[in-house]
Structure formats: C-alpha cells, structure tokens
Amino acid sequence: MAKIAGKKSGLVWAVHISVVVLVVLWLLPTLGLFISSFRTADQISTSGWWGALFSQEQNLVLRTAAPSTQKQEGNLYVVSGNLFVDNKATPAPIGAWGSSSQAIDAYAPGDTADLGDDGRVTVHENGDYRLENNSEFSGSRGERIFVTAELPPEFTLDNYNTVLFSGSTTDSMAKAFFNTLTVTIPATVIPIVIAAFAAYALAWMEFPGRALLIAGVVALLVVPLQLALIPLLRLHLSIGIGKGYLGVWLAHTGFGLPLAIYLLRNYMVGLPRDIIECAKVDGATDFQIFTRIILPLSFPALASFAIFQFLWTWNDLLVAKVFLIDATGETTVMTNQIVELLGTRGGNWEILATAAFVSIAVPLLVFFFMQRYLVRGLLAGSVKGG
Template sequence: MDNIAGQKTGLAWATHISVLLLVLIWLIPTVGLLISSFRDRDQISASGWWEAPFAVELTARGRTSAEAVPEGGGFVITGNIFDDEEAASYFGASPGAVVAFGTRGAAPTEFEAGTVADLGDGESLSINPDGTYRWVTPEEPGSRGQRVYFAANSPPKFTLDNYRTVLAADNMDRAFINTLTVTIPATVIPILVAAFAAYALAWMEFPGRGLLIAAVVGLLVVPLQLALVPMLNFHNAIGVGQSFVGIWFAHTAFGMPLAVYLLRNYMIGLPRDIIECAKVDGATDFQVFTRIVLPLSFPALAAFAIFQFLWTWNDLLVAKVFLPSSDEAKVMTVKIADDLLGSRGGDWGILATAAFVSIAVPLVVFFTMQRFLVRGLLAGSVK
C-alpha cells in the first residue's frame, strides 16, 4: 500500500519544507535591503534592519543657549536641547527621550539623564529625559553656550528621502538612457550571432565541429577579468576604444560561449524528422533555420535573453573599463557607485535605495519572460 501510484511519500513534506527554507534564505537579504532603503541614515548605522520597528538609541550633540539669567551670584541658562538646530538635525520632527549626557566627545554618556553633573569650578549641568536642561555657571557664558553630547532613544523613522536623493541626482535620467543603450544591443547582438553558430554546430556536418563545441565549453570557465586589458587594447587598436560600440563588442564576446552552448543544446533536441522533411522538400539550411528551428527555439532564446539582460544591466566592471569616464556616458551602476556612494562613503540607505531603483527594469523583464526560463534551461537535458 505504501507504493501506490499517486500517493505522496513521507519525503514530500521534507521537500516542501526545504524549498520553503531556501526561499526564505534568499528573501531575507532582499527584505533587509527594502527596509533599509526607507530608513534614516543615522538609524541604519545604529541598529540592524530587523530592529527597524523599535526605538533606536542615537548619540548626538548640540549646544545650550547663551541667554543667561543672574541668580544667586551666578548665571542660569535653561531651555531644551532639542531646540538647538544641530541637535534637532539628528532627530527631525520626532525627538526622542534623552538617556544620558556628557560634555566631552570621549564620554558622551557620562551622566544619566535627570542627574546634576558637577563640571567643576562651581559649574553644573542637568538634562532631563524630555530634553530640558539647566546650566549653572559662575561666570557670564558670553555668546556661546555649553557644548553638550547626549544619547536619546529615537522612535522608528521611515522616509522617502533616500529615493528622492537617488532619483533626483544630476543626470540620473541620462544614466538610465545610457544603460538601455548598452543593454539592449548587448542582448540582441549575441543572440543573433549565437543562434546561427548553434544551428551550425547542431545540424550541419563539417570538419572540426567537435573541436569547436569543446572550445565553446572551455570558454565558459574563462574569467572575464583575464580578457579585459587585452580586449581594451584590441579595441583601441581598431579604433572603437572606450565607446558604446566597444562595450557592445565586449558584452557580446563575454556572453557568446553561454549563448552558443545553451542554444546548441536546445536545437539538437528538436525532432530530427522535421528537419529532414524540410530538406527533402528542398529547403535550404537558411530556410530551415529561419522558418523552423528559430521559432521552435524561442524558449532557449528567451532564457538566454534574461541572463544576458540581467548581466549587462547590473554590470559595473565592464562599464568602468569600456566606457568613457565622462558624465554623459555613465550607466546607472557607474553613476550610483561614483557620484552617490562615492561622495557619501558607507551610506547604506543610499546603497539599498539605489539597488531597488536599478533592479526595477530587470524585475519587469524577468517576470515577463520567466515562464520560458526553466523550459530553456532544461532543453536538451533529456530526449
């Protein structure tokens, strides 16, 4: 009874759970980037994305007021530390509760909030959790208040400022157009060339075909980094240099081995009777290719188009090598890396936002053509 056809085995549940766990593992980094793209920069630096719904303790600094009131032979200055422009910049319109304070950058949380700190020479300072302070000094403070460092619990803060920064960057629209200018030809050209080569390697008999197939397979494992400098020197020698034509040739060369290998495996799995009947009826190889093989190979063509489009759209290394460094020729990845992240150091909010902005078009392409992906990848695996 345990082997009845159609009955699920006990391993089916284990398979489902394993797949679910793998999906969750892949989704966790993406969810983290999505949440971080809406968080404030200071909160990202202070806590992980999984702590986004909770208050974050931030260390800030500010300066008290200098408007003193004489009292008992000294001067008293009162106010709220969150009214200081510098201190307010850390919290925006939602100031948090002060936890501790200090007057030295080396010890910003030296005193607990609500206590009176003895600063020496008859001078004292106290800051309450709501930010109100009382500074007592025996001498008139002059035009500058007391420098104060403090730690405060800041409520969760989500903002669209990161997206405004990325989308409103200078020449970002130009970088988007440049990315399309690079990606579309760099996807179409290798498909056109590889389709002819794959048909020849699959259905045409000629000397050295086996060696060519072995060479294509061998090129799949060659790191593209080894070919960057020789190819750039070759481009400079023939006059294309650092240009859009040069990067089209580069992406075509780097994508050709996978394209030929994938399409050849698919085409060789097509029914032989169809090809032979067409040739018996007088069709030439070109007619067989364009009218029979090419339409039947659409799943494999779509599968490679997805890979090539994603690779060229998200590429940074090849674009840095084969495109000019001028702002008019920058693609989105170079624009983000040089102008946004380069000027802001480790700004994780900008990085996460830029990641989601840059993957918008690849996601549309992938979900539009993903039904052909598995069919194209599995083509030729069985007969």
C-alpha cells in the same frame, strides 16, 4: 514492481527543506538591504534591520540655541528652548544626558550640570532646557548636550533622493543607472540575434565542418574571461573602438556568444523535425523557416539566455573597468559607482544600502517576470539531441 515504480522517494522532504533553506538564505539579505535603504544613519548604526519596527535607544549630540538668543532675567543671562526643536530632531523621552563626551549619561532628566565658566544647564525629559550664567554668553554656537533617548522607528526617502537625484557626481547614481542600461540592453540583444542565426545553422543546415564548429563552441565555454581581456583591449585600441560603448558591447557579445549558441542550438535540435520538413516541402526558404517557425518555438530558450546575459552584464564590473571607464566618469556604470561610494562615503551605510538595492532592483524584476522560461530553456535538449 508496480509498487516500487509508483512510490515516492523518501528524500522528497530533504529536497523541500533544501529549497526552503536556499530561499530563506537568499531572501533575508535582500529584505535586510531593502529595509536598511529606508533607515537613517543613526538607526543603522544602533540596531540591525530586524529591529527597524521597534523603538531604539540612541545616543544623540545636540546643541542649545546660539548665545545670540540669550535673554537677561535680573542678574542672570538665560538661553532656553527645546533640544529636539532647536536641532530639528525627532522628539523622544530622554533617559539620561551629559555635558561631556566622556560621561554622556552622567545626569538624569531634571538634573542641573555645572559647566564652569559657561554657566549651568538643566535638561528635562521632554528636551526642554535652561542654560543660565551670571555673565553674558559669548561665541557663535550653543553648548553641546549628549542625550540618550528612546527614539521611535523612522523611515525616510532622503536616501533615495541623495542616491538618485543628488547633483554631486560622487553620490548620484541616476547617470550611472542610465549608463548601465545603455551597456546592458545592446549587450543582451546583439548576442541573442547573432547566436540565434548560428544556432539554427548548426542545428538544421548541413555544411562541411559543422561538427568542428560545434566542438569549437563547446571548447570556448571553458575559456577564462580574464585570459582574453588584454589581447581584446589591444585589438580594440588598434582599430579605434577602445574605451567606449561600442567596445564594451562587442566584448560582452564575444564573451556571451559561446553559451548562447550552445543553449539555443540544443533547444532547436529538439524541435519537431516534421514541421521543418513540411515547411521545406511547401517551398519555404531557410530564412522563412527560421523567422516564422524556429524563432517563435524557441522563445523559452531565447528568454532563458536573455536572463543570464542581462544579469551578467548588469552586475559586471571587470569588463566595464577594462573596456568602458574613462577619466571623466561620464560612462560610469552602477557597479563602479558603488565602488566609488565605498571610498567616498564608507561610513554612510544608509547611502550604500540604498545604492546597492537600486542596483539589484532591475535584475530582480527581470528575473521574476521571465523566470517561468528559465527552467524550460535550460532543460531543453538535455535528453534529446542531434
């Protein structure tokens, strides 16, 4: 019997493999989003994030210099230069090029293409070109040249500059970031404060109807959020706290209180009874016991709920849409800003990737700094109850 009790389960390896798989499944998309947030639009459209460190073959549309730069050489009019320099593009060896979008690789480096009335153009491997014609060039723009080149890896901070500091209301997430903080911090602190008092009363104070209140809290855990949205919004509008920060704070507080009270109450019930009884014998009031003994000992449970509440309110879109969003967009949160970017910048994947990573960066920091309290707070009271 002793051998059986001391023997490790044969399924330990399966648990370890499962944990590794879950970590990899979570880590890979996050890593890919992080890398993509520093890549250019051309690189994202050409290859996946796993190829970010390698050179990629890309098709570029470049232009020769404007006709105003032409020079006359005998009977010829000539426009010359370097495609990469003229277009402020990253220099790279050219593998093929073309003068038409239907045949972008029709010519090899060094070949000359006949452009008809627009003359002849020769493009070399390093990007140098010579455009010549028997008659004077006209117009305000140069000729389009389609280039296939092997571009080196490129990373940029321009995406973050566009997302965080752009003056455009459709691109900038700086205001949305602070709006989200304005919503999240009070919506996390308020339910914790209220739930801590309620949990102490339900755990250690004797009063009529306590069992019914506990049963009511448990019942509220299964009430769908969507069921209460419209009635609660009508109530907010009727008392004058409709679409604003106060309304969304109260909404998040109401939706988060059942879990907070249930979690904190289970933890407080498991605290040593002797400590509380000794404090009462020494003449301590319930408020003194709560503030000086219960709260310090309940920090793991408080931190555990704070993580859940913070992540929920930070990533929330539904409650913000119902109780906060106004016509001017002054109170737009980050989740709604990303939705707006999907509509206005749907083809700019580099902007969307950067905006998405900015949105998840703060929850990641909060989780990693407070994760040690998460399991302790969730498991508290799971074996011993009152």
